[in-house]
Amino acid sequence: MxxxxxxxxxxxxxxxxxxxxxxxxxxxxxxxxxxxxxxxxxxxxxxxxxxxxxxxRRSTWRVDRCDWWSGCLNVLLTPARDVAIKYLDAAGATQTVEADLYHWERTKLGTVEIRFLAAFTSPAVKADTFNAVQLEIEAGFDEDPNQTGAGDDPELxxxxxxxxxxxxxxxxxxxxxxxxxxxxxxxxxxxxxxxxxxxxxxx
CATH class of the missing domain: 1.10.3230 (Hypothetical protein yqbg)
Structure with missing residues (x-):
């Protein structure tokens, strides 16, 4: 959700x-x-x-999952600006997946597509927890993209x-x-x- x-x-x-x-x-x-x-x-x-x-409006959204996924995960959110992936380890502590272990991109269908790279090893997550894996997605347009450093991205x-x-x-x-x-x-x-x-x- x-x-x-x-x-x-x-x-x-x-x-x-x-x-x-x-x-x-x-x-x-x-x-x-x-x-x-x-x-x-x-x-x-x-x-x-x-x-x-x-x-x-520029805002941050979260998708909660009970476990990791294989292949591509698509979330309807336009336009995406950045994606961070966090998880609860087996002890319940919040950890963050390094950004160089996954890739995300905007699609023509208005979704943000997220997939893990080969180096990702799916660490153990807290069992029976609906939000064991948490995707935080920043989205939204800029009134003045040059002020935020997004001036070279026409989609923003x-x-x-x-x-x-x-x-x-x-x-x-x-x-x-x-x-x-x-x-x-x-x-x-x-x-x-x-x-x-x-x-x-x-x-």
């Missing part, structure tokens, strides 16, 4: 900024609605992430279509915040829906 264990990016590191949204809704000249805009912006980022299966650049979908959604909710019916607030702009459809990672 894939679990979110840490959100690395804080509010100031949103992939779409409050300033961008304020400009989009023509509210750049006043700050009275900033708190509401931030709520809509965070909701829009999370909604686009849920509809596309993309990890829009925040997709322009995702940015536009977030702005459209947040703007729609902001402009219709006085809607009289709950159903009106659930309407997703057709253009935003189309953009999310193009970005969706199919399972």
């Amino acid at each position: 894939l679990k979110l264990i840490d959100v690395i990016a804080d509010e100031d590191d949103r992939p779409v900024t409050l300033e961008e949204l304020k400009k989009h809704v023509q509210a750049a000249d006043f700050s009275d609605d900033d708190s509401q805009l931030e709520i809509f912006l965070d909701a829009a980022i999370d909604f686009v992430a849920s509809q596309t299966a993309l990890t829009l 650049i925040f997709p322009p279509r995702a940015r536009q979908a977030v702005l459209m959604l947040a703007a729609s909710w902001y402009r219709n915040r006085e809607a009289s019916a709950e159903a009106e607030l659930k309407v997703v702009p057709l253009a935003a829906a189309a953009l999310m459809g193009q970005l969706r990672v199919y399972r």
